[in-house]
Amino acid sequence: DGGITQSPKYLFRKEGQNVTLSCEQNLNHDAMYWYRQDPGQGLRLIYYSQIVNDFQKGDIAEGYSVSREKKESFPLTVTSAQKNPTAFYLCASSTRTDFGEKLFFGSGTQLSVL
Amino acid sequence: EDQVTQSPEALRLQEGESSSLNCSYTVSGLRGLFWYRQDPGKGPEFLFTLYSAGEEKEKERLKATLTKKESFLHITAPKPEDSATYLCAVQDEFSGGYNKLIFGAGTRLAVHP
DSSP states (O other): OOOEEEEOSEEEEOTTOOEEEEEEEOSOOSEEEEEEEOTTSOOEEEEEEEETTEEEEOTTOTTEEEOOSBTTBOOEEEOTTOSOOOEEEEEEEESOSSSOOOOEEOOOEEEEEO | OOEEEEEOSEEEEETTOOEEEEEEEEOSSEEEEEEEEEOTTSOOEEEEEEOSTTOEEEETTEEEEEOSSEEEEEEOSOOGGGOEEEEEEEEETTSOSSOOOEEOOOEEEEEEO
16 A cells, blocks of 8 residues: 555654654655654644755754755654654655645654653 | 634534634735644644635534635534644745645643433
């Protein structure tokens, strides 16, 4: 079945540590996105990529980094510069990027600070 | 500035008790309004896209409507399995050429037997 796979489901970060969240899709979608979800707030865009080897900052990119070396993969690294990383992280993809195409979401990664 | 406000924050219904969720939005120009359902600990699941005022879409017990300032998600005779958080999002037609959605905080719906 086609879909988006995020791993791990739960992740714990120690102070000063970088951690990487995995996102893989087999939908053959060009565009991929990372969102952050905090309780009581709407989803906020961290980074997005419209094509392999290209990505752009979203609204809250500080303290995060991404890569897009393969069409299927869009990993997110939460660096030690992100001082409040505890949140639910969602990866998404879509077929097109210039119109209101619906997003397909993964099942999320809950990141917590030890 | 684009903005999406959902109300109420939380709603408790008895099974069979119909109600509506509200999504008010402010955008320069609406390209599309989206409704998603999210179960606890999972990613949002797409429900509907609405593009222009007056448009309506239905799926089982859910019906979404759109005006120039807001959208409603009507739930008719809900069942406990309809319990979830319902998210509304809009895309501004001036969003700069990528699929940027502005999300509301969601409405948490609980349907009790």
